[in-house]
Amino acid sequence: MKLVKNASAVADDWTHVADDDELPEGKAVVVSLARFRADRDKLVGRNAPLGLRLKSNEAPSSVAEDLGRIALVALEFPIFRDGRGYSHAVQLRQRFGFDGEIRAVGDVLWDQIPHMIRCGIDGFEVGDDFPLAAFEEARTVFTRHYQPDVTGQPTILELRHG
């Protein structure tokens, strides 16, 4: 696996911790919602960044009041057809003002990356052979957009009317 941010492969400072594994001392960890609920006080009391991994049927609204304590949300895409993560990313950014990393994990396709970026996803965990060209293309494939998105770039409607 590799982590891609801003179209480059970068070092991953985060460790995904399974529900029954020990928390590594002083390390940034990503835990499941179930683990978070079970160990909430211990997790927020640690002196290290906390990340939360949400399944596609786990809405960010279920942890709304804790988002201020969370530095990364990993959204699972169990299969590319499951598009709930797009709405969850938009909600994290627009409704809850979440400004940490939103990371896509799971089944991500080349051509989905532009949409994911526009919904606020800024980290991608992909296979080692996943071409970086896909991320380059995502920046250029569409110059302008009809809909407003979390990137804040002006829409075609706004450009038309200055």
Added chain:
Amino acid sequence: MYRYDEFDQQAVDERVAQFRGQVGRRLKGELTEDQFKPLRLMNGLYLQLHAYMLRVAIPYGTLSPRQMRMLAHVARKYDKGYGHFTTRQNIQYNWPRLVDTPDILADLATVEMHGIQTSGNCIRNVTSDPFSGVAAGEVEDPRPWCEIIRQWSSFHPEFSYLPRKFKIAVTGSEHDRAAIKLHDIGIRVVRNAAGETGFEFWIGGGMGRTPIIAKKIRDFVPKADLLDYATACLRVYNELGRRDNIYKARIKILVHEMGLEKYSALVDEEFARSQGTVKLPDAEIARIQAYFAPPAYETLPATSTAFEARRFEDKGFRTFVRTNVHAHKVPGYAIVSVSLKAPGVAPGDASADQMDAVADIAERYSLDELRVTHEQNLVLPNVKLDDLYTVWKQLSAAGLGSANIGLISDIICCPGLDYCDLANARSIPIADELQQRFADLERQYAIGSLKIKMSGCINACGHHHVGHIGILGVDKHGKELYQLQLGGSGAEDASIGQITGAGFPPERIVGAVETVIETYLSLRHGDAETFLDCYRRVGLAPFKAALYEAR
């Protein structure tokens, strides 16, 4: 008609380039068929029984002669010289080669057309009333709103991987020619007491294996909120719609299972939070509306003596006028329906030559405009009464003069097992046999207004649930069987047809329809009582008795 500006053109051109890259990667084996599938589908490319099938959008059914000629060109150059107009205001080509498809889309882009989102689990091509802008009594031309929705829904980042496909239809009339109550979202343009334009929203309608009539969710959405309210409807669906079972994934099931009240409350909450996000400035509404300003109509008398004389003299023309010509909002003009239901031709099919012919006629006699209908016919929306006779003559010369709009032979029919991968039974041969059985036009007139709609499988592309008479082809132990449904309607009085009972084998289904017709003729209160009215009065029982008791 709307014309692309530089932004619209750029978006479509970039989409073609993106698709060319995707096809290239597929041909080189860098994409598996499984990975390629959602990408090609979102560009309208299906894999069918025998070949690929390309579905091209005709947004809200409006078309220029130039665009129609391009559809003819595509049929000639890349296909077998014909195309199939569908029940969703699209055209399908049944024989393109994968390697050609980027070029086809590039050709289409030169006339502001595309296959974007004609398939896939996204917001599909928005459909509308084929008489938009010309029908008498319309509240407002719905097409500017359709165009606004088209743009907003194109490449929507959040709603491209919905639980299932999502269809939006818009009408501006009380009389519903767009079947809005059979759509995921149906929108009716309305005016409030203050004279402001707004939208009545209907939610969760659809056909398929679980037909449901849409429920009204809002009486009046102000125009500035159109896209925010639609966003809220879709966001709740995207999060909560079922993804465990493809047959329960449409929004109709969510709304049905959750209840309108609860769904509506969630939408209201989301709308309250996000209202004002998708800005729809008045200047943009005005810009788009300006493209749909009425064309330069001449000031004409409401009647035409030349037209009246021809109608008196020529029986064929009189017959055509009776069924295919409709009232126009402007005096001296008429709306002409062009039937694609000639005997021996698959319903909705048109040859490249016919497309060119109708483009020429539209250019000369219909103020440069054409429409396609969800009933798989074409429309010349702006024909002078004075020109009607010439138009009829020219249509007839092109094999497009069938005078059967709204009659029993004006059958809606999906491609069925002759083409479609999903079908369980053939539908085109049954439609053909029905047309032959009822070929006598006098008999068709005696029967009167009757919509037969036929699907070759449960997915209901042929809208059988809302046919006055619906026919559904099923597969029973490897044999084709046809179920009969009666009393459906896709109009403002929407209803789902009732199944008569056991299905009929291919050799008996046409006879069964004839039995239904004979029963209706024996029961009706005079010629004025249509099949649907009669059925609603007497119910299923007498039809059932006639169909099954004589066995």
